Structures are given as structure tokens and as C-alpha cells.
Amino acid sequence: MRKEVLDYLERQKDLKQFVREQPLWYRKLTRNPEALQSLEIASLHYYKxxxxxxxxxxxxxxxxxxxxxxxxxxxxxxx
The missing domain is CATH 1.20.5 (Single alpha-helices involved in coiled-coils or other helix-helix interfaces)
Known part of the structure; x- marks a missing residue:
């Protein structure tokens, strides 16, 4: 995973926790680092x-x- 994506996840604790709970997103972000907005939307739905x-x-x-x-x-x- 790119350094800037990891840094962004470090700053956003809820997104970091979401990626830990949903490892599919780790693979998605590794392949497509531009999917951060989709990650945030999915996280909002997951945490209601x-x-x-x-x-x-x-x-x-x-x-x-x-x-x-x-x-x-x-x-x-x-x-």
C-alpha cells in the first residue's frame, strides 16, 4: 500500500479500524489507491x-x- 494512503489511514482512526475489520478494503486500496472516497462511504454505511x-x-x-x-x-x- 502506498505511503500516503497509510498516512491518511493513520490520521483517520475510524477508517483504519474499518480496514482492519474489512480486509477486502486493504486489497482494494493496494490495487487502487484512488478508492479512498469509496472507502469513506463504505465506512459510513458500516458504522451507520x-x-x-x-x-x-x-x-x-x-x-x-x-x-x-x-x-x-x-x-x-x-x-
């Missing part, structure tokens, strides 16, 4: 850091809070 994933996580949190609120309201009315 894309915008749709974040929206879904937020939505699930709001849904859980709403359910808890409704449960407390039901307990209050029963008392």
Missing part, C-alpha cells in the same frame, strides 16, 4: 453514520420517549 441512519436513530429515540410518556400518563390516570 449516514444521514438516514442518524434520522432513524433520532426517530427511534423520539418514539421511545413518546411511549414512555404515554405509559406514565396511563399510570397517572389509573391512580
Amino acid at each position: 453514520k449516514t444521514l438516514p441512519d442518524q434520522v432513524e436513530k433520532f426517530s427511534n429515540s423520539v418514539q421511545m420517549a413518546s411511549m414512555m410518556y404515554n405509559m406514565f400518563q396511563a399510570m397517572k390516570t389509573q391512580s
Whole structure:
């Protein structure tokens, strides 16, 4: 692998960890060092850091809070 690619991975700890967990990317980057952007996109999908994933996580949190609120309201009315 090229030195500049290794240096870039050293600076980006999450990408370095992703390459360790997905050795296919090590081979891809060795053969095609210009694939760094594809690596970053794949890493975002793998770690669920894309915008749709974040929206879904937020939505699930709001849904859980709403359910808890409704449960407390039901307990209050029963008392």
C-alpha cells in the first residue's frame, strides 16, 4: 500500500479500524489507491453514520420517549 494512503489511514482512526475489520478494503486500496472516497462511504454505511441512519436513530429515540410518556400518563390516570 502506498505511503500516503497509510498516512491518511493513520490520521483517520475510524477508517483504519474499518480496514482492519474489512480486509477486502486493504486489497482494494493496494490495487487502487484512488478508492479512498469509496472507502469513506463504505465506512459510513458500516458504522451507520449516514444521514438516514442518524434520522432513524433520532426517530427511534423520539418514539421511545413518546411511549414512555404515554405509559406514565396511563399510570397517572389509573391512580
